[in-house]
Amino acid sequence: MKVHEIHKVPHRRYNILTGEWVLVSPQRASRPWQGKTENIAEDERPKFDPSCYLCPGNIRASGKVNPFYNQPYSFHNDFAALSEENDGLWLKDGLLLSESESGICKVVCFSSDHSLTLPLMSVKDICAVVTLWQKEYFELGRIDGVNHVLIFENKGETMGCSNPHPHGQIWAQCSIPQEIQKKTSHLKAYWKQHNKSLLEHYLARELVLDERVVIENNHFAVVVPYWAIWPYETMIVPKRKMAHIGELENDEKYAFAEIIKRLTTRYDNLFQTSFPYSAGIHQAPTDGKEHPEWHFHMSFYPPLLRSATVKKFMVGYELFACPQRDITAEQAAMRLKNLSETHYGLEPD
Amino acid sequence: MKVHEIHKVPHRRYNILTGEWVLVSPQRASRPWQGKTENIAEDERPKFDPSCYLCPGNIRASGKVNPFYNQPYSFHNDFAALSEENDGLWLKDGLLLSESESGICKVVCFSSDHSLTLPLMSVKDICAVVTLWQKEYFELGRIDGVNHVLIFENKGETMGCSNPHPHGQIWAQCSIPQEIQKKTSHLKAYWKQHNKSLLEHYLARELVLDERVVIENNHFAVVVPYWAIWPYETMIVPKRKMAHIGELENDEKYAFAEIIKRLTTRYDNLFQTSFPYSAGIHQAPTDGKEHPEWHFHMSFYPPLLRSATVKKFMVGYELFACPQRDITAEQAAMRLKNLSETHYGLEPD
Ligand SMILES: O=P(O)(O)O[C@H]1O[C@H](CO)[C@@H](O)[C@H](O)[C@H]1O
Ligand SMILES: O=P(O)(O)O[C@H]1O[C@H](CO)[C@@H](O)[C@H](O)[C@H]1O
Numbered sequence: 264m265k266v267h268e269i270h271k272v273p274h275r276r277y278n279i280l281t282g283e284w285v286l287v288s289p290q291r292a293s294r295p296w297q298g299k300t301e302n303i304a305e306d307e308r309p310k311f312d313p314s315c316y317l318c319p320g321n322i323r324a325s326g327k328v329n330p331f332y333n334q335p336y337s338f339h340n341d342f343a344a345l346s347e348e349n350d351g352l353w354l355k356d357g358l359l360l361s362e363s364e365s366g367i368c369k370v371v372c373f374s375s376d377h378s379l380t381l382p383l384m385s386v387k388d389i390c391a392v393v394t395l396w397q398k399e400y401f402e403l404g405r406i407d408g409v410n411h412v413l414i415f416e417n418k419g420e421t422m423g424c425s426n427p428h429p430h431g432q433i434w435a436q437c438s439i440p441q442e443i444q445k446k447t448s449h450l451k452a453y454w455k456q457h458n459k460s461l462l463e464h465y466l467a468r469e470l471v472l473d474e475r476v477v478i479e480n481n482h483f484a485v486v487v488p489y490w491a492i493w494p495y496e497t498m499i500v501p502k503r504k505m506a507h508i509g510e511l512e513n514d515e516k517y518a519f520a521e522i523i524k525r526l527t528t529r530y531d532n533l534f535q536t537s538f539p540y541s542a543g544i545h546q547a548p549t550d551g552k553e554h555p556e557w558h559f560h561m562s563f564y565p566p567l568l569r570s571a572t573v574k575k576f577m578v579g580y581e582l583f584a585c586p587q588r589d590i591t592a593e594q595a596a597m598r599l600k601n602l603s604e605t606h607y608g609l610e611p612d
Numbered sequence: 613m614k615v616h617e618i619h620k621v622p623h624r625r626y627n628i629l630t631g632e633w634v635l636v637s638p639q640r641a642s643r644p645w646q647g648k649t650e651n652i653a654e655d656e657r658p659k660f661d662p663s664c665y666l667c668p669g670n671i672r673a674s675g676k677v678n679p680f681y682n683q684p685y686s687f688h689n690d691f692a693a694l695s696e697e698n699d700g701l702w703l704k705d706g707l708l709l710s711e712s713e714s715g716i717c718k719v720v721c722f723s724s725d726h727s728l729t730l731p732l733m734s735v736k737d738i739c740a741v742v743t744l745w746q747k748e749y750f751e752l753g754r755i756d757g758v759n760h761v762l763i764f765e766n767k768g769e770t771m772g773c774s775n776p777h778p779h780g781q782i783w784a785q786c787s788i789p790q791e792i793q794k795k796t797s798h799l800k801a802y803w804k805q806h807n808k809s810l811l812e813h814y815l816a817r818e819l820v821l822d823e824r825v826v827i828e829n830n831h832f833a834v835v836v837p838y839w840a841i842w843p844y845e846t847m848i849v850p851k852r853k854m855a856h857i858g859e860l861e862n863d864e865k866y867a868f869a870e871i872i873k874r875l876t877t878r879y880d881n882l883f884q885t886s887f888p889y890s891a892g893i894h895q896a897p898t899d900g901k902e903h904p905e906w907h908f909h910m911s912f913y914p915p916l917l918r919s920a921t922v923k924k925f926m927v928g929y930e931l932f933a934c935p936q937r938d939i940t941a942e943q944a945a946m947r948l949k950n951l952s953e954t955h956y957g958l959e960p961d
């Protein structure tokens with residue numbers, strides 16, 4: 264298709280990391296919306312909430328008491344989806360196939376201050392979160408039978424987050440989940456053929472084209488990937504290949520924290536709301552094998568489409584056929600690129 | 613794993629149709645929920661709504677006027693995600709890969725009566741909807757360059773439906789979407805090896821085990837598939853292999869309509885609410901090839917988990933790793949099996 268038509272006509276784009284497609288329908292952005300709108304959660308929160316189960320000193324639902332922490336703090340999830348036992352057994356009963364799964368689920372409080380979110384924290388304080396993520400990745404990954412560690416954050420009610428206290432989660436488990444398997448196999452195939460990181464090549468191309476790059480610093484760039492699914496999906500990619508966050512040197516760690524702050528500030532400014540998203544770090548499995556092909560990245564999947572209250576629904580067609588989006592990746596990148604990095608909540612009236 | 617432990621310990625289950633896994637965490641069903649709750653849309657609706665763009669005789673957003681239909685009625689979507697032109701071009705620019713896509717999007721009004729939903733319609737009237745689906749599958753599928761026809765319904769605000777008038781959609785397109793490609797390849801592999809339908813074998817096994825079967829009639833059964841993702845996900849499977857709905861004989865068509873009514877009535881009764889879901893019919897591609905491997909089925913993906921207002925969120929872990937559920941498929945089937953088939957809204961006070 265002619266390159267200039269890509270913002271006008273329906274087309275499919277290929278995700279080089281997963282091997283899957285997204286349907287892009289730019290002409291559809293003009294349809295009216297009479298459907299569901301999201302409630303906006305109240306933005307003003309106290310620094311301490313006596314009823315919050317993540318604030319320092321409070322009692323959690325399980326009866327356990329939080330310490331008076333003043334650094335990022337992690338603990339075992341009281342309602343974990345995984346447990347540490349694994350009887351290692353399979354059920355292979357004709358057409359029914361299952362296997363036992365084991366693992367550890369942790370909660371990571373980013374700050375003791377209940378009122379904050381990542382964009383409102385200082386770069387130094389975000390650095391401390393990254394340090395804790397590194398420690399957890401190493402410690403959990405080292406455990407026998409933990410072959411994958413997923414670090415993620417669900418932010419906002421719209422993304423199923425049940426507590427506004429700034430926090431994320433870590434699910435460490437025995438099997439390597441399919442999203443990571445897909446990416447591993449595509450990264451590996453490219454590595455074998457070119458002896459080079461697929462993402463390093465891709466990022467270099469994006470930096471030259473400069474159509475989907477939102478921001479960058481010395482060590483990282485943020486792009487709306489060519490194959491983005493969510494309206495304002497982005498990916499933070501380190502400029503040099505690192506298999507996991509454990510490889511970050513001190514200045515790189517600072518640069519990572521800095522770019523997280525800048526990106527999430529732009530997100531909040533986009534619709535002048537505390538921007539909901541799921542964010543996750545994809546990195547090398549901890550299965551004891553060498554992973555020279557891996558190039559870690561942090562992706563943001565935000566649902567909002569048109570405003571603070573109108574989101575994109577991934578429903579019928581998307582669930583039964585393939586993901587679909589209206590605005591193009593280039594249009595999304597352009598909008599994010601033109602936003603201020605001063606948080607709207609902090610601007611003088 | 614020991615079969616009796618499957619309701620207690622975390623495990624993974626394999627989807628024989630797509631080759632993907634779901635993480636099941638039955639022990640987690642007891643966690644408290646303090647997060648987002650859904651609004652319940654008002655259930656009482658007039659038979660005719662002058663502001664509804666799907667009611668007979670009304671003007672749509674595009675300015676077109678609906679006829680005074682009194683049978684299921686279909687028309688071209690005014691804000692289609694696909695268009696009929698296809699310049700057939702590819703962009704293969706190093707690591708960026710896209711291709712133009714074409715197709716036709718239609719809307720199918722199930723009834724002229726604005727107040728109805730499938731469970732509240734008569735079996736005869738649902739039969740008329742199935743007849744229209746058959747006609748559309750044939751007519752669209754016959755068009756040159758339409759290789760796949762997806763018939764689906766998004767029901768309820770929670771599932772992105774912007775109009776409560778009973779309706780579904782059809783997206784017919786050139787490329788075969790990945791969900792259908794995955795299923796085609798698994799059905800085909802089994803067909804080649806056994807000269808038998810994978811789903812026919814699977815259904816026979818389910819009917820013997822009788823742990824996940826919700827209801828059945830002469831020609832169809834409803835099961836919560838072993839690998840179900842959504843809390844109350846089900847699949848309507850014809851007992852004999854049919855590649856697509858066009859193969860339904862008259863008595864089978866009636867049986868299909870009947871089981872749709874019975875299943876959706878049970879859904880409404882589960883939480884005494886008009887039950888939201890995305891439903892879709894997966895069937896043979898219309899690419900002109902023989903598809904002896906295909907066995908059509910209609911799946912329901914409903915988001916509600918605990919009540920009319922608490923849904924399951926497919927977010928962080930689910931987006932970055934793999935789908936996760938709390939209650940087991942067997943527990944869901946048991947609950948659905950024990951419900952009445954008299955609609956709660958129609959029961960005498
Ligand atoms: O076409 P509708 O009903 O306006 O839109 C709905 O269904 C579509 C197909 O599943 C989705 O792409 C939209 O996100 C959803 O809101
Ligand atoms: O663990 P939480 O925050 O209570 O729960 C949230 O995140 C989990 C992991 O993505 C999901 O499985 C839940 O559906 C979601 O509500």
